[in-house]
Amino acid sequence: MKQKHFPIWQEGDIMPAFPQLKENIKTEVTVVGGGITGITTAYLLAKKGVKVVLIDRGKLTNATTGHTTAKITAQHGIIYHEFMSHFSHEEAALYYESQSEALKSIRNIIQENQIECHFEEQDAILLTNNDKNRRKLEQEFEAYTALNIDGEELTQLPVAFPMKYAIKMKNQAQFHPISYLKSLVDEIIENGGEIYENTSAYDIENADHRIVRTKDQHSIICDQVVIATQFPFFEGEAFYSARMYPSRSYAVAFTSKNPYPGGMYLDVDEPVHSLRTLKLDGEEYWIFGGQNHKTGQYKHDVAPLQKLKEFASKHLKLTDWQYEWSAQDYTTLDKLPYIGRLNKNRPEILVATGYRKWGMTNSMVAAKVLTDLILNKENPYIDLYRPTRFHADPDLKQFISTNTNVAKELVSGKLMQDKHTPKEIPAGSAIKTKQHGQTIGIYKDHEGKVHALDTTCTHLGCEVTWNDEEKTWDCPCHGSRFACDGKVIEGPALEDLKKVEYRK
Numbered sequence: 086m087k088q089k090h091f092p093i094w095q096e097g098d099i100m101p102a103f104p105q106l107k108e109n110i111k112t113e114v115t116v117v118g119g120g121i122t123g124i125t126t127a128y129l130l131a132k133k134g135v136k137v138v139l140i141d142r143g144k145l146t147n148a149t150t151g152h153t154t155a156k157i158t159a160q161h162g163i164i165y166h167e168f169m170s171h172f173s174h175e176e177a178a179l180y181y182e183s184q185s186e187a188l189k190s191i192r193n194i195i196q197e198n199q200i201e202c203h204f205e206e207q208d209a210i211l212l213t214n215n216d217k218n219r220r221k222l223e224q225e226f227e228a229y230t231a232l233n234i235d236g237e238e239l240t241q242l243p244v245a246f247p248m249k250y251a252i253k254m255k256n257q258a259q260f261h262p263i264s265y266l267k268s269l270v271d272e273i274i275e276n277g278g279e280i281y282e283n284t285s286a287y288d289i290e291n292a293d294h295r296i297v298r299t300k301d302q303h304s305i306i307c308d309q310v311v312i313a314t315q316f317p318f319f320e321g322e323a324f325y326s327a328r329m330y331p332s333r334s335y336a337v338a339f340t341s342k343n344p345y346p347g348g349m350y351l352d353v354d355e356p357v358h359s360l361r362t363l364k365l366d367g368e369e370y371w372i373f374g375g376q377n378h379k380t381g382q383y384k385h386d387v388a389p390l391q392k393l394k395e396f397a398s399k400h401l402k403l404t405d406w407q408y409e410w411s412a413q414d415y416t417t418l419d420k421l422p423y424i425g426r427l428n429k430n431r432p433e434i435l436v437a438t439g440y441r442k443w444g445m446t447n448s449m450v451a452a453k454v455l456t457d458l459i460l461n462k463e464n465p466y467i468d469l470y471r472p473t474r475f476h477a478d479p480d481l482k483q484f485i486s487t488n489t490n491v492a493k494e495l496v497s498g499k500l501m502q503d504k505h506t507p508k509e510i511p512a513g514s515a516i517k518t519k520q521h522g523q524t525i526g527i528y529k530d531h532e533g534k535v536h537a538l539d540t541t542c543t544h545l546g547c548e549v550t551w552n553d554e555e556k557t558w559d560c561p562c563h564g565s566r567f568a569c570d571g572k573v574i575e576g577p578a579l580e581d582l583k584k585v586e587y588r589k
């Protein structure tokens with residue numbers, strides 16, 4: 086079968102299309118961002134009778150939500166031991182409870198609405214093949230015991246991952262995220278909500294009401310705004326640019342000679358690998374991911390998708406490689422998401438971000454916390470996820486490391502230049518070079534046409550770098566990404582890269 090360069094979830098294009106906003110409108114709550122957080126929040130609000138408008142700058146679910154591996158689990162890598170050392174036992178327990186409740190809420194919504202979305206209970210398993218990580222996993226299991234998490238230690242697995250030790254979290258789940266979200270979108274409309282696509286929010290004005298301004302000069306007047314864009318498009322004075330860092334990961338779906346033995350796996354050794362399955366149209370697909378790297382720090386000698394293919398061929402009996410895609414995620418200073426009111430000055434603006442790749446349950450936690458805040462209801466998790474929190478340890482250390490990296494990229498990026506000359510660029514690739522003292526990026530398309538761009542990121546001025554796997558210009562500072570012709574794809578940047586004239 087021919088390889089498809091899009092996520093398996095987009096097969097069949099099941100999400101309906103919505104119009105662009107072409108006038109000024111009024112509502113009670115505007116939700117900006119049509120991924121799983123925005124859709125779930127709009128769904129919960131609409132069900133409570135709140136008048137809600139949901140907008141997305143592209144098509145619903147086309148950003149990170151559409152590029153997930155869709156594991157619904159409270160097992161978020163090795164995290165509980167770390168949370169117990171940095172925070173209190175109660176806070177670590179609250180994190181687990183909030184994520185487990187999120188799984189239950191998703192299951193309830195699926196049952197209540199009889200949604201056919203391939204929902205299946207599965208155990209979640211972390212594994213390692215090295216001694217250093219074995220110790221870390223043993224400590225993680227001690228944390229499971231202390232927090233009463235239903236788990237088990239394993240020394241053998243039914244899949245052929247090289248491994249010495251593993252730990253299981255029982256009764257987690259997986260699903261088809263777009264089939265699930267389509268049903269929520271139908272319910273939003275059914276309950277009087279409005280949805281607009283290709284409608285990019287640009288700014289929020291704060292007067293008697295909130296006014297969400299769009300790039301096309303239209304306004305949505307409302308009482309409260311939920312920012313559910315993966316990186317908040319509006320930062321206020323919350324400084325998310327200094328408090329999160331972006332990373333990319335890659336995923337594929339293939340068929341195997343072996344029947345899938347069940348379970349959802351995460352190999353914690355570098356490079357990490359993730360595995361689950363999906364039965365679709367009578368075919369059993371293995372969804373396999375990993376090869377993470379910081380955004381904008383793509384290593385040209387690694388070729389992440391090729392590495393995944395080699396691993397799958399060697400260990401997982403790959404037969405047919407069918408879909409491949411990639412995703413972007415953000416991590417906060419203390420690894421807990423930021424969910425809640427932006428700050429004291431802007432309490433009518435609410436935000437959810439920084440899920441550290443675990444968006445399925447975190448989005449439900451966020452949707453419930455934000456809905457309860459909007460409805461003035463109590464919620465036990467508001468303090469845990471409050472976006473304005475600051476822990477001296479680990480926030481300070483991570484703050485310094487994140488911002489040292491940004492400063493380094495700001496300076497070194499300007500000095501960087503490829504060894505190759507523009508003439509040597511192969512079709513479908515790019516280099517950076519100097520032209521009259523200015524750093525420019527040159528992409529050669531498959532017809533041999535050259536596209537020259539100013540490689541200064543339009544967000545805060547870092548230098549973008551070329552990602553040859555995805556044919557994009559990626560910014561290492563806060564994760565803005567641009568297509569090979571400079572069009573903004575994702576991240577905090579709102580403007581395209583500037584085109585420049587290339588003089589041979």
Ligand code: FES
Binds near residue numbers: 546547561563576578
């Ligand atoms: Fe912030 Fe590029 S400078 S994303």
